[in-house]
Amino acid sequence: MLQNKINKLKKEKDVVILAHNYQIPEVQDVADMIGDSLKLARYASQVQNKIILFCGVHFMAETAAIINPHKKVLIPDLEAGCSLSNSITIDELRNWKKEHPGAITVGYVNTTAEIKSELDYCCTSSNAVGIVNSIPRNKDILFLPDMFLGSYVSRLTNRQNMFIWAGECHVHAGITSRDIIKKLNNSSNTELMIHPECGCTTSILYDLAVGDYDDHDVKVLSTEGMMTRAKISSAKQFVVATETGILYKLKKQNPNKTFVPASEKAECQYMKMITAQKVYESLLDEKYEVKVPYHISNKAKIPIQRMLSIQ
Numbered sequence: 440m441l442q443n444k445i446n447k448l449k450k451e452k453d454v455v456i457l458a459h460n461y462q463i464p465e466v467q468d469v470a471d472m473i474g475d476s477l478k479l480a481r482y483a484s485q486v487q488n489k490i491i492l493f494c495g496v497h498f499m500a501e502t503a504a505i506i507n508p509h510k511k512v513l514i515p516d517l518e519a520g521c522s523l524s525n526s527i528t529i530d531e532l533r534n535w536k537k538e539h540p541g542a543i544t545v546g547y548v549n550t551t552a553e554i555k556s557e558l559d560y561c562c563t564s565s566n567a568v569g570i571v572n573s574i575p576r577n578k579d580i581l582f583l584p585d586m587f588l589g590s591y592v593s594r595l596t597n598r599q600n601m602f603i604w605a606g607e608c609h610v611h612a613g614i615t616s617r618d619i620i621k622k623l624n625n626s627s628n629t630e631l632m633i634h635p636e637c638g639c640t641t642s643i644l645y646d647l648a649v650g651d652y653d654d655h656d657v658k659v660l661s662t663e664g665m666m667t668r669a670k671i672s673s674a675k676q677f678v679v680a681t682e683t684g685i686l687y688k689l690k691k692q693n694p695n696k697t698f699v700p701a702s703e704k705a706e707c708q709y710m711k712m713i714t715a716q717k718v719y720e721s722l723l724d725e726k727y728e729v730k731v732p733y734h735i736s737n738k739a740k741i742p743i744q745r746m747l748s749i750q
């Protein structure tokens with residue numbers, strides 16, 4: 440059986456397998472650790488194994504490689520990219536910085552290593568508010584590349600001096616308020632968990648402020664935040680506004696609760712590129728190694744380390 444072959448190779452070669460919450464079930468089932476971007480980056484900074492096999496998208500494996508310069512970091516498919524990280528180029532970032540001299544740059548972890556090498560701070564959806572709050576209020580901030588996460592953070596931190604790049608993740612941008620309302624209308628006593636990358640986050644926060652969604656508890660959370668919330672919440676039903684891969688673990692960890700996707704179409708084709716077969720081939724041939732050139736990793740590790748140190 441493939442799973443047994445993977446487990447055997449993993450031991451023989453001293454490999455740890457990390458998988459993002461959106462990975463398909465057969466990949467999650469062979470992982471040593473499953474989590475969101477921050478949890479996986481933190482875990483990757485502490486592991487002792489010789490090889491890290493990253494089942495996620497390319498920028499995540501790059502981050503693991505930057506914080507582990509002496510380990511081999513593998514990704515089972517080099518094509519596993521991210522539309523959000525592609526939404527800003529290095530030239531665009533450099534020009535934007537020139538337009539705002541003295542501004543502090545805060546970039547979402549969903550960026551390439553090259554972009555990270557030009558940032559002051561890196562953040563994830565779990566600690567973006569904490570990172571922005573740690574920056575003196577008189578400093579202008581350039582926040583990139585996700586406009587929905589950016590507007591959510593600027594609202595929560597009540598900062599007027601935050602400039603936000605107009606990038607988006609096509610998966611989360613495609614989840615609409617209409618999708619959510621339709622799902623909520625079909626059920627009472629249902630909690631809504633929504634990822635801040637969602638295009639509807641901004642409008643839902645507005646609706647909440649004017650009193651809509653009254654009957655439903657709404658939580659804006661990273662994928663790992665959703666895992667924790669589902670366990671501790673007294674609600675028995677949840678509408679989940681993020682990539683559908685998360686439902687597998689949510690259901691597994693909470694067998695007595697019901698989880699409904701806000702949109703069945705919210706699938707990230709990049710996350711789904713990784714299969715158990717590719718994990719096996721990756722282990723067998725030690726491919727594909729993710730390497731970040733020293734002149735980039737040396738600078739990119741600074742905002743990454745700041746991200747890891749702020750809750």
Ligand code: 13P
Nearest residue numbers: 475476477563564661662
């Ligand atoms: P988190 O898992 O960090 O919440 O991010 C979601 C995502 O889209 C990762 O690509």
Ligand code: SF4
Nearest residue numbers: 521522523608610707
């Ligand atoms: Fe990127 Fe969106 Fe896929 Fe996450 S879900 S990896 S942000 S394209």
